[in-house]
Structures are given as structure tokens and as C-alpha cells.
Amino acid sequence: MITPGFRFTPTHHDGRARAATLETPRGRIETPIFMPVGTAGTVKGLTVDELTAPPLDAHIILGNTYHLFLRPGLEVVRALGGLHRMMAWQRPILTDSGGFQIFSMKEISKLDDDGCDFRSHLDGSRHRLTPERSIEIQATLGSDIAMVLDHCPPGDAAPADIDVAMARTTAWARRCLHAPRAPGQALFAIVQGGTSISRRRSHLADLGALTGPETSSQFDGFALGGLSVGEPIPQMYEVLDAVAAELPAERPRYLMGVGTPQDLVVGIGRGIDMFDCVMPTRNARNGQLFTSQGRVVIANAAHRLDPGPIDPNCACETCQRYSRAYLRHLFQAKEILYSRLATLHNLTYYLGVVRRARAAIISGTWDRFERDFLASPESEAHRGQRS
């Protein structure tokens, strides 16, 4: 990697799957890794102690620039010494650029080649986001890994629109590379191109050729954006199959906003190192629990008298101490404790998947792991189900 303090070291390969260490100024991340989403300065429902304690043991979390910019706002984050100190999280944070949330609210945002005017969904106040402004905000947040501002078209976008998005994303990526970042803050580029493999390759080539103010300043990592945005899942898998392993091998590869446990395993098998998704946290709150035996819908009457745990193979506190019947009761009664316990479980499950994948890669048993996982109920149960 380029930015001082970061070092990415692939240590094991098994097919295209790989295990690596990503050292950062705030600690070491073992990949493949899943990043819990901490939208508004908190992974909803959990304390930082719960996030770091085994077996969950999240190595890195994600923060949403758009949400944090609006609330609590940069003045507050600055007064509290940055996002890490504000939320008492000492491990790495990756921030998105803010673009994805803003562009998805079409009725209150107006995109142009230079950036985007938008209104706050909270109070209607007017703001402008540009590549430089996104990097400036992320510098104030003080994340460890910043993302370039990209233009992410919907999954059913016309080819011409995808071309515009790619060109903009390239131009904006260059501007981000030239914008001043916080000390010790890495920057990842985002590859667009929809479900067209040739577009993906072409965009990756464009991004890979970019340099910053010094020719040595390049991107620290590469992300695949614009996937799992409404396109059929088999098409996403085709893109992953063709492109993931073509992202620079000496840099982390990040599949943005993805996905189901199956998506994680498919992605890792194609060479992806990093993932994030709201699915484990949001689904937890909505009553959907991930388990080694498939999906559990906690409201189901079948669990009413069930004294067993959510997942007998799970070591999280929820599964060690509480029954399905109790969790169902807490869910029905809309008790806060339900959301906590369910989130703790789902994130433990997700981190468990990437940890099992990593162990399989290291032990040279990836093929069997991937085959068994994709044939098992824990994969099948969520096929096609998106957050």
C-alpha cells in the first residue's frame, strides 16, 4: 500500500481466495473481513466493548459520511476529537464518501459533473458535495480508510448512463487523490461499470493509471461499487468471477455493500478481501437471524416455547444465555434488549463466516469449505434475499 502506516500482506492463497493481514496505524485487520456498519457513530445497539470482545471481535467498522456530516455534524465530531474518540472505538474505521446515500435520494439531490447539490433529509438544509469536500469531511471524521466519491448508477441503468458514471467516477477519483487527507489516512478507489465485464475492466484500467500530486501517490486499495444495487444476483457473481481477481493483487479488494452469507463466500472465492453490509444489523432488528442451520424468523410461532438457543453452534452471549422463546418474547414486546441480543448474534455469525473462510484458506481446504457452505442451509436460506 502507499500511505505510510499501512501494509497489506497476502499470506495464504487457495485458488483465487486469499488470506492476508492489513496493518493500519490503529491495528491489524485479518482478511477476509466483514465490516459492521456504524451509520451514525454507533453500530446500532452495541457498545464498542461488545464489538471487540470475542467471539465477535470486529477488526474494523464502517462509518457513513453522509449521516455523520448531517448529525452530529463536523463541529461536534471535531470538538470530541474525531469519530474514533467520539464513539470510543480504537480500532480502524472505513468511511464511505457520502455519495451513495445522497444520490439514492433523487428527489432531494441534483448531480452534475463537478459534484452534487443536496438537501438534508433531517431539516431540508442545502449542501454541496464534491470530491474535495468528501475527502475533507472524511479527514475531519478521521477515518483510517477513506473512499473516493463515486457515481453509483442503479442496477438497471442504461449503458450510456453507466458510461457517464464511469467517466465521472474516474474524474472524481483523480480529484480525491489530489485532495489533502488526514495524516495516516488511506484512500481506496471504486470501480464502476455495472454488470458489463468489459466496462469493469476498462474502468479498472483507468483508475489504476491515476496518480496523485506525486507520481508515487496512488490508491491504497480498490473497491467494486455498484453491485447488489438491484441487478440479478447471477450477474453480480459473473462480474465477481471475471473482475475480482483482476483488482491489483498487492492491494486490498473491497466489495461494497455486499451482502448475504452466500455473497461473502462467493466473493472470497473470487479474491475479495473486505465486505460491508447492513444486512446482519438491520435484519437482526427486523427479526431475521442468521444461523448455521439457516434463517430463523424469530416471530414464528414455532419458537414460542422453544428453550433452545438461536444457534446451537454459536458462542455469542445471546446463544449462550438466552432461548428462542425469550428472544421471541422480547421481539414481540418491542424490547430494546431484543435488538441488542439479535444484533450481537447476527454480527457474530457474519464475523464467524469470514473467520471460517480465512481458516479454510490457511489450511488449504477452501474448495471443500466453499462447496459445503454453498450447499448448506446457511447459504440457501438467504439466496436472493436482500436487505
Add this chain to the structure above:
Amino acid sequence: MITPGFRFTPTHHDGRARAATLETPRGRIETPIFMPVGTAGTVKGLTVDELTAPPLDAHIILGNTYHLFLRPGLEVVRALGGLHRMMAWQRPILTDSGGFQIFSMKEISKLDDDGCDFRSHLDGSRHRLTPERSIEIQATLGSDIAMVLDHCPPGDAAPADIDVAMARTTAWARRCLHAPRAPGQALFAIVQGGTSISRRRSHLADLGALTGPETSSQFDGFALGGLSVGEPIPQMYEVLDAVAAELPAERPRYLMGVGTPQDLVVGIGRGIDMFDCVMPTRNARNGQLFTSQGRVVIANAAHRLDPGPIDPNCACETCQRYSRAYLRHLFQAKEILYSRLATLHNLTYYLGVVRRARAAIISGTWDRFERDFLASPESEAHRGQRS
């Protein structure tokens, strides 16, 4: 006390205030004690580990019979091995009789001398509560201390209505004393009588004279009910001043549903041993925090950039790790984590008050503690403010 497995031992007296140990089959309670309210099988927002860990260290919690009877219902509680096992709480639980909640919903309950017909506020289903049924439900819940079914009139009830409530409460208390309880379950009587000291004394005499199937079976403790139900606070204090120390000295004295930090200190000074109230938990969720320097309304703009803790004198995790500005942000963003951290703090504060009171009694400095506390902002700020 009467029930095997229980032993109440006053160890220190300072004026009318006293420190004692209440040994139960599920562990020892040091009094004066405050009991966090776990309405629906959970102290809202907290795990049992958080409740038992110092500095909070709750020795006993309260469960609401009415709520648990309706949801999850006795079939579920039974299937999970009782309330303790259901919620993974291993320390003592006191359950109320269910009457207070039911009678307070006048439009869906109909009271008579034998008991009360009522409809569920959840699904409109019809039920009947009698003294025997209340004890039967509490036996199924498996609480360590059950309460008699009492008739609690409102704070502005007419004298004739209070007389009816007292007569009913006495008759029901006798029936409760004769009803079969769970093994190792104690039973407390409830003294009514409104704000009339002579009525309170007369009712206490009636209850104290009751015996169960054997002449040796009497009540294990005595509670003052029907206070903090709308009457002026000075009148409540007059009742406490006259009656609290007349409750049998060799049994625990419990002031039900009370109150502010000031109420706790006033009650302890008059000889009360046990308290419960939703105030610390409910106010936490509503943005009101108790501190050694008085009330903090977390939404106030004054806290927007404040990097300091809620209470610099508090050892709870919330105060050790998080700033007022961050908590204000979480409150504004309606984040679950806010309710957790605020509840943890408020309960730590409440348990701290009774612990400080106990230490003052033991060290023979009660008078000074009481005087200083009642003159301090932590008392003043909540004067007259009820949950």
C-alpha cells in the same frame, strides 16, 4: 422472617435509619436497597450482566405480574423454567401482585369484593384476577418475594373509598396468606390508608394480626402502598414520618413505587429498607439523567459540544467512556445505544444513592448525610418531579 430460606438481620441503626442484610435462597440483599423495574422480563435495555456488574450491582429486581401474565404468558414462562431462567437472572426477584396495573386501567377493569375482571390491553382478551390467582401466577413466575393483591386507591380518593380499599386489602391479604406459594417464596403484605396516619396505623394492625393456615404463618415483610399516587409529596412524607418506623422492625419494610432520589433518602431516614420505581429507567429513555450535581436534560443545546461525562463522580461505563455531546447525539438520532447507556447510568446513580445511605448508617453519620443530601442539587433538582 417466616418463610424458610429467608433471614432479615438489621445490623446497624442510626436514628430510625437502618442497615440490614436480607438473606434469600437466591442470594443476599444489603439494605437499604433500590430494585430496578424489569416490567416484561427485562430491565429495559440492559443485560443481566450489566445489572450485576459493579458499580451498578443490583441485588434484586422487580417483575410485573400483570405484564408477564399477558406476555409472554405463563405457558412460556413455565416452558422456560420460570422467570429467573427465562431472563437468565440468578439473583432475587420481587413480583408485584398485578393489581396496581389492572386497577389503574379503569376503562377495562371491573373491581368487586372477590377480585377483578379485566381485559388485556394487548388483545382485549378477558381475564379475572383474585388473591388466589395472583399468588398462583406469582408462584408460576417463581419470584423470591411475592406481594399480596391489594386495592390501591388514587391519591385523591374519598375517605369512604379508602376504607373500602383497606377492608378489601385486609380480606385479600388473608386469602393470599392461605394460598399455596412456590417453595422458598416469601410474601409481603401491603398497608393502605391513604394519607391518613390513623388509617395507616389501623390497617397495619389488621394486617399484623393475620395468620395463615398455621398460626405461625405470617407475612415476611410489610410494604407501604398507595403512596406517590398523586397526593402532595409533603403528605407522603408525613405518612412516612409517622408510620414507616411502626412497621415491624424484624421484617423488611418496602415503600412501593417510590421515587425520586430525595424520596429514597427521606424514606431511609424514616426506617424504610426497600424501594422500587420506574423513574431511573423511564427518565433515562426520556432524556433525563440523574447526577451528583443535579438533573441533566441531555437534549439541551448546552451539551452539544461538551466532551465531559454525564457525571464526573460516576464510575459507570457511560460516564467513564462517553461524553455528553456523544450521548446527546445518540439521543437526537434515536439510537438504541443511547437508551442503554442512559439506563446504565441512571440505575448506577440510584444504586449509588442507597449504597451511600447504607455506608452513612453503618458509619454513624446518617444525620449529616441526610442533611447534606437534601440540601444538595442532586436532591433539589428532582423535587416535585414524578415519573
